[in-house]
């Protein structure tokens with residue numbers, strides 16, 4: 001069995017909070033680099049990911065960086081671009097012929113990025129899609145969602161008082177307010193900032209569950225396939241087309257990598273119906289490996305690395321085997337792939 005091409009999507013590394021909630025004890029000025037910035041921990045996490053991939057693909061990838069073989073794109077955020085750079089310093093330290101400064105075992109490698117307004121493939125949820133906004137509203141009032149949020153109603157009331165956030169915003173979940181508040185408390189806790197007295201272990205756990213429900217209900221729970229056609233299916237389509245091109249190309253790129261966000265991983269996994277319901281941790285990665293079997297047939301394997309202490313999980317596309325023939329894979333994902341995104345968005 002021969003590795004033919006790999007596609008990786010990862011979340012950036014550890015960062016500072018992105019937003020304050022009204023009663024937050026810590027303001028942006030208390031964070032050395034301000035909101036949303038990659039920390040040294042985050043840099044180390046991505047460096048480790050690069051080293052992991054160097055080992056995993058030692059026989060597949062050329063040990064020296066080769067622009068014909070490798071391409072990386074990042075969303076247009078400091079944290080994802082810097083994550084990509086940290087990752088590349090672990091994946092492609094310069095080998096003898098590439099060393100340009102003997103005191104520095106690092107080489108510049110291009111991280112491609114596109115303006116937020118024009119990039120419509122990596123930062124989810126993709127904006128400016130009226131049909132998706134409609135589906136979001138339908139989701140919030142659906143019984144599937146209401147059944148899951150009902151048990152938390154009293155808790156959400158308490159959270160509104162503790163955080164100073166608007167109750168009727170908090171309970172619809174889709175504007176990330178509860179998720180963002182959980183995230184800010186999580187960042188403060190990791191970096192040893194004092195938490196408010198009400199932020200007990202139990203409260204944080206309940207907020208984590210609601211953050212997970214935010215991600216799940218954003219792309220799934222209700223009309224998963226239709227929402228995925230407008231969201232995660234867009235990136236699945238890009239990845240699948242790139243894999244198909246590699247099959248028909250005489251000298252295909254070996255690896256394409258996307259430096260992105262937790263919502264990117266969530267959108268793709270919910271579109272593929274392989275989501276584990278948990279928030280993707282820092283530097284988590286979903287990756288696809290195209291193999292050519294001895295009989296010449298091409299198959300795709302999907303893996304998810306969300307714990308650096310273990311091997312990545314081999315994931316199985318529902319309806320297929322873990323090593324899924326390319327044609328079968330394409331057929332099974334076709335319900336979440338749209339030929340005309342703008343039209344389906346009702347623009």
Ligand SMILES: CCCNC(=O)[C@H](O)[C@@H](O)C(=O)O
Nearest residue numbers: 011018176180260261262263
């Ligand atoms: C505030 C909501 C936007 N959050 C982000 O962009 C973060 O990068 C988030 O996606 C993450 O992966 O931490």
